[in-house]
Amino acid sequence: MNYIETKIYTGRDGMEHLLNLLSAMGREDVVIEDPADVAELMDKKNSYDWDYVDDDVMEQAGREPAVILYLEDSAEGKAQLEELRQAVAGLKEQLESGSLGAGKAFGRMEVEARPVRDEDWKDNWKEYFKPAKITERIVVKPTWEEYEKQSEDELIIQIDPGMAFGTGTHETTTLCIRLMEKYLQEGDAVLDVGCGSGILSIAAGLLGMKNILGVDIDPIAVQVSQENVQLNGLSQLVNIQYGDLTKGIDYKADLVVANLMADLVMMLSEDVAKHLKGKGLFISSGILVEKQAQVAEAIGRNGFEVIEVLEQGDWCAIAARLK
Incomplete structure (x- = not known):
């Protein structure tokens, strides 16, 4: 089966609002890319937490916060993608209006999508x-x-x-x-x-x-x-x-x-x-x-x-x- 990899870019203060929106839409199956997680990892609480940090992990520290989910590459999946785009656009309007707080790093709230084959992300x-x-x-x-x-x-x-x-x-x-x-x-x-x-x-x-x-x-x-x-x-x-x-x-x-x-x-x-x-x-x-x-x-x-x-x-x- 093929999928649509859907990536929604946000900001430090927009992540919670975005996750709440996705949860309300029944989308709990998401991957979160948040550089704040890397910062927390680097703040070693115990000596045994880690000994060696891969370069790929360090690279994530400079990335833009984002949420990734996968939709089926089908008529239904494409309809879900369009519904998602509209919902994120609505959230972006709310954030820009200041109704959810002003002067915060909500990010750009944009959706990017690309087709991927099942084996591309599961078995490569x-x-x-x-x-x-x-x-x-x-x-x-x-x-x-x-x-x-x-x-x-x-x-x-x-x-x-x-x-x-x-x-x-x-x-x-x-x-x-x-x-x-x-x-x-x-x-x-x-x-x-x-x-x-x-x-x-x-x-x-x-x-x-x-x-x-x-x-x-x-x-x-x-x-x-x-x-x-x-x-x-x-x-x-x-x-x-x-x-x-x-x-x-x-x-x-x-x-x-x-x-x-x-x-x-x-x-x-x-x-x-x-x-x-x-x-x-x-x-x-x-x-x-x-x-x-x-x-x-x-x-x-x-x-x-x-x-x-x-x-x-x-x-x-x-x-x-x-x-």
């Missing part, structure tokens, strides 16, 4: 996700791509991340799996904290582990992980559940793996220690190289000894053993 990202050999043994491939094993000992992870999760080929994931390959021993119980798409739990299963728990505080991540575990035929070995490591997770592992970010790794390291058996291993990633020493020091205070650090690009992963 898939063309950039190809099979990738991320370690000597492990290949990550999307479900929609064919791939033939290059050797007998090659392990293939099938993944369908959806648009909300990474493809599993990021440096942070590669570093984690390289350390898992090196340190996992037969029979090890594994705990994957913040499992996301489930790729690290799946890797543990393919590497021969038979007792694996993946947890995440995002219910969508839990669902996606469960689906990917099933895709790889590992439902008997890997259990994915909603949960917070700091409360309600009663599980002891030989190895805990966490691909998060530096401040979360530091914050959770005390709880990780409580979920490890004996001199268990903690593999952490999602750490910028510039924060490596800070993370090593923090986890050291919680009883860990760093035994190896791997770096790739701007990122590093740390393997640490409980003393």
